[in-house]
Amino acid sequence: MNIKTVGVVGCGLMGSGIAEVCAKSGYDVVVMEVNEALLNKGLERIKASLTKAVERNKLSAEARDAAWARIRGTTDLAQFDSCDFAVEAVIENLDAKKKIFARLDEVTPPHAILSSNTSSLSIIDMAAMTARPAQVLGMHFFNPVPVMPLLEMVRTFVTSEETYAAARAFGQSLGKQVIVAKDTPGFIVNALLVPYLLDAVRMLEEGIAAKEDIDTGIHLGLNHPMGPLTLLDFVGIDTTLYIADAMFAETKNARYAAPVLMRRMVTAGYYGRKTGKGFYEYR
Numbered sequence: 001m002n003i004k005t006v007g008v009v010g011c012g013l014m015g016s017g018i019a020e021v022c023a024k025s026g027y028d029v030v031v032m033e034v035n036e037a038l039l040n041k042g043l044e045r046i047k048a049s050l051t052k053a054v055e056r057n058k059l060s061a062e063a064r065d066a067a068w069a070r071i072r073g074t075t076d077l078a079q080f081d082s083c084d085f086a087v088e089a090v091i092e093n094l095d096a097k098k099k100i101f102a103r104l105d106e107v108t109p110p111h112a113i114l115s116s117n118t119s120s121l122s123i124i125d126m127a128a129m130t131a132r133p134a135q136v137l138g139m140h141f142f143n144p145v146p147v148m149p150l151l152e153m154v155r156t157f158v159t160s161e162e163t164y165a166a167a168r169a170f171g172q173s174l175g176k177q178v179i180v181a182k183d184t185p186g187f188i189v190n191a192l193l194v195p196y197l198l199d200a201v202r203m204l205e206e207g208i209a210a211k212e213d214i215d216t217g218i219h220l221g222l223n224h225p226m227g228p229l230t231l232l233d234f235v236g237i238d239t240t241l242y243i244a245d246a247m248f249a250e251t252k253n254a255r256y257a258a259p260v261l262m263r264r265m266v267t268a269g270y271y272g273r274k275t276g277k278g279f280y281e282y283r
């Protein structure tokens with residue numbers, strides 16, 4: 001399958017990174033947001049990230065300009081009529097994602113592969129909203145997408161071999177190392193990561209240790225690049241809460257039950273870096 005144009009739905013933290021990586025790899029990209037203000041914010045994030053890559057000598061100025069010229073923003077999903085591959089990266093909410101898949105099925109050409117960047121939700125639920133469930137799969141990128149080398153692919157029991165092979169080749173063309181999981185809550189990485197992050201919040205909630213000591217313990221004791229509370233601020237406490245809630249709703253497993261502190265923080269707007277406040281403060 002010849003993939004030339006990629007459509008990305010949502011230009012938040014992940015959508016902007018996915019659009020950037022696709023453009024840098026030579027694909028034409030159309031990225032969609034709910035309104036002009038959010039679209040401009042997302043496009044600015046892409047521009048800043050490309051510029052940072054040039055400053056760090058990871059990208060030439062010519063390559064930056066060429067990548068930027070390949071990206072087109074829109075607020076209308078009908079603009080996905082020329083897409084060969086679509087990646088959905090809106091908030092972690094199954095109803096929102098299902099609506100987008102139904103619409104993607106209407107607007108994209110019949111040969112297009114439709115994928116979701118969901119961290120935890122069921123891919124078959126999204127595939128069932130389309131008339132092409134065999135052409136639907138999960139393409140779970142990691143944050144920040146331009147830096148993180150991993151791509152976790154998710155096959156449902158109806159994803160076709162052709163779709164899987166084409167999507168895998170596409171993922172590898174973006175420079176990603178591919179791992180594959182079944183369509184189960186949290187797949188591989190989040191099934192292991194989420195209980196660990198929730199346990200760190202519980203530890204803080206129970207007053208067992210200071211946040212700095214929890215983070216330093218993991219950073220220096222296990223040699224992780226950062227501790228769990230710093231990581232939560234980075235990923236988004238809101239996003240992690242949606243993921244945990246979705247995994248708990250499906251499994252009823254107490255490992256995925258979000259601590260009250262986390263829920264209160266989200267209600268108060270403490271989402272982490274993206275709102276300037278989380279477990280730590282950011283300027």
Ligand SMILES: NC(=O)c1ccc[n+]([C@@H]2O[C@H](COP(=O)([O-])OP(=O)(O)OC[C@H]3O[C@@H](n4cnc5c(N)ncnc54)[C@H](O)[C@@H]3O)[C@@H](O)[C@H]2O)c1
Pocket residue numbers: 009010011012013014015032033034038089090091092093096100117118119120140141142143234235236239243
């Ligand atoms: N944050 C992470 O570290 C991470 C990592 C891997 C996967 N994910 C997954 O990626 C997805 C997006 O997460 P994020 O961190 O980028 O969230 P985010 O809140 O930064 O971005 C989501 C964006 O989607 C937009 N949006 C919402 N509804 C839309 C619609 N109907 N049409 C178009 N755009 C719409 C929002 O305006 C927002 O800009 C989620 O499914 C999340 O689970 C997140």
